[in-house]
Amino acid sequence: MRTRTRLVLATLGLVGVGVVLTRGMLAMPDAGRAADAYRTLVVATAVEDVGAANVVSAVLFDLRAVDTLGEALALFAAAAGLQLLLRQLSGDEDEHRARDAASDRREPTTSDAVRVVALGLVGPVVALSIYIAVRGHVTVGAGFQAGALAATALVLIYLAGRYQAMHRVVPEAVLDVGEGVGAGGAAGLGLAGLVVSGALFANLGGPGTFGTLGSAGSMVALSVLIAVEAAAATMLVVTEFQHQTLELRPSPR
Amino acid sequence: MSVVQTLALLLVAGTGTGVVLSRDPRHQAVAFGTFGGALAVVFLVFEAPGVALSQLVVSAVVVPLMLLLTVSRVREQDLADAATGDEGEEGG
Numbered sequence: 017m018r019t020r021t022r023l024v025l026a027t028l029g030l031v032g033v034g035v036v037l038t039r040g041m042l043a044m045p046d047a048g049r050a051a052d053a054y055r056t057l058v059v060a061t062a063v064e065d066v067g068a069a070n071v072v073s074a075v076l077f078d079l080r081a082v083d084t085l086g087e088a089l090a091l092f093a094a095a096a097g098l099q100l101l102l103r104q105l106s107g108d109e110d111e112h113r114a115r116d117a118a119s120d121r122r123e124p125t126t127s128d129a130v131r132v133v134a135l136g137l138v139g140p141v142v143a144l145s146i147y148i149a150v151r152g153h154v155t156v157g158a159g160f161q162a163g164a165l166a167a168t169a170l171v172l173i174y175l176a177g178r179y180q181a182m183h184r185v186v187p188e189a190v191l192d193v194g195e196g197v198g199a200g201g202a203a204g205l206g207l208a209g210l211v212v213s214g215a216l217f218a219n220l221g222g223p224g225t226f227g228t229l230g231s232a233g234s235m236v237a238l239s240v241l242i243a244v245e246a247a248a249a250t251m252l253v254v255t256e257f258q259h260q261t262l263e264l265r266p267s268p269r
Numbered sequence: 270m271s272v273v274q275t276l277a278l279l280l281v282a283g284t285g286t287g288v289v290l291s292r293d294p295r296h297q298a299v300a301f302g303t304f305g306g307a308l309a310v311v312f313l314v315f316e317a318p319g320v321a322l323s324q325l326v327v328s329a330v331v332v333p334l335m336l337l338l339t340v341s342r343v344r345e346q347d348l349a350d351a352a353t354g355d356e357g358e359e360g361g
Contacts, residue, residue, distance in 0.1 A: 047270065047315050072319055148322070156318045164326035171330060250331060257338040261345065 067223025067231040068153040077158055077235045077242070081217035084238070085202050087160075088245045092199045095249040102256045126177030134176035141169040149243040153232035159239040163246025170251055179258070188255060191248045198245025205238050277314045280307040298336040305329045 045051075062074035076084050145165035152158025173182040209218035221233030284304040291300045305328025312321035 047274070070319075072317075157322045158319070161319060161322040161326065164323060164331070168326050168330050171334060254331065254334065254338075257335050257342075261338050261342040 063226065065223060066153075066219060066235060067226055067233065068235060069227045069231075070153055070155060070158070073152045073158040073239070074232070074235065077152070077238045078217065078219055078232070081206065081235075081238060084159075084242060085206055085217075088199050088202050088242055091246060091249040092195060095195060095252040098253055098256050102260065126175075131176045134172045135178075138169050138172050141165055141172065145169065145243070145247075149240050150236060151229065152239045153235050154227060154229065159242025160246050162239070162243035163248075164250060166243065166247035167250035167254065171254060174254075174258075183255075186251065188252075191252050191255065194244050194248030195252060198241050198243075198248060201241040202238060202245065205234060205241065209234070271314075274311075274314050277307070277311045281311055283307075294336065294340045298333040298340070301336070302329045302333040305332070 058075060058079065059071050061079065062068050062071040066074045066078045068074035068078065145162045145168075148155075148157040148165065149159060149162035152162070170182050170186060173185060206217040209220060210216045212218065212220055217238075219233040219235060224231035224233065281304070284300065284307045288297060288300045288304050291297045305324060308328065309321045309325040312318070312324055
């Protein structure tokens with residue numbers, strides 16, 4: 017394609033997108049000023065029926081928990097698909113093995129400053145992750161954020177130059193189990209609601225005392241299961257990327 | 270829109286442009302992390318702290334890490350090809 021044609025096409029596209037975006041934005045209500053019936057209903061339901069002070073979490077983990085399960089399954093499929101694509105087949109020739117196993121292999125060193133900061137952050141990040149997983153219905157965040165934070169804690173160990181320690185803390189087999197248990201448990205919790213109350217993801221355990229840790233019933237359990245699923249899936253994806261780059265490859269069986 | 274919100278949006282515009290203008294993938298990974306951090310600030314000042322938290326973790330930590338690992342893999346492959354004299358071989 018000639019440069020001139022490209023330029024004309026790009027200009028047309030940009031102008032088109034620009035016009036649509038600008039018109040759409042101008043028609044939107046000001047940030048935080050939208051008023052519609054659904055919002056009013058959702059806030060009342062979240063507070064009265066679900067018992068969650070965090071209405072966003074109530075929507076994600078109770079009122080629209082089906083969508084959250086869909087998201088968790090998408091994450092599950094992404095991690096599983098990546099593992100399937102990047103698996104080592106017995107017929108693969110292992111061109112890197114000699115170089116990986118060479119005794120004079122140069123190992124990159126991590127500076128002390130990075131190591132201290134990264135390892136120092138691991139504890140607080142783990143604590144924050146647990147806090148968010150179990151308190152998503154009262155304060156900010158919930159399962160997905162907690163899971164991503166848990167994965168970040170492990171990535172921090174790796175950033176500190178402790179690749180093998182990272183896999184000793186949480187071996188890959190544990191990640192596989194965690195991914196299955198998280199996704200399967202979330203689906204099971206939904207089915208339990210169906211069996212007990214006749215609606216998929218019906219809240220079990222009632223609203224409880226508003227604003228306390230014990231409120232919002234089974235929503236908290238779903239948040240924790242999603243956290244496990246998200247953490248395991250994220251780490252499985254990161255691990256596959258690491259296998260490609262860093263690992264002494266095992267001999268093909 | 271408040272001053273803080275305007276500043277946060279301008280920060281996103283600036284860091285986003287920075288990502289597009291950096292040509293080396295390693296620089297892009299770091300610039301993208303900064304861009305993700307700026308987006309997290311926008312979500313925070315527009316009263317979506319949960320989204321800000323996800324944004325911060327995913328965009329400032331996980332995605333740059335994957336980018337860097339991929340770049341590292343490609344560079345290792347290039348070094349290996351240069352060492353063995355294989356020019357056009359595809360990375361496995």
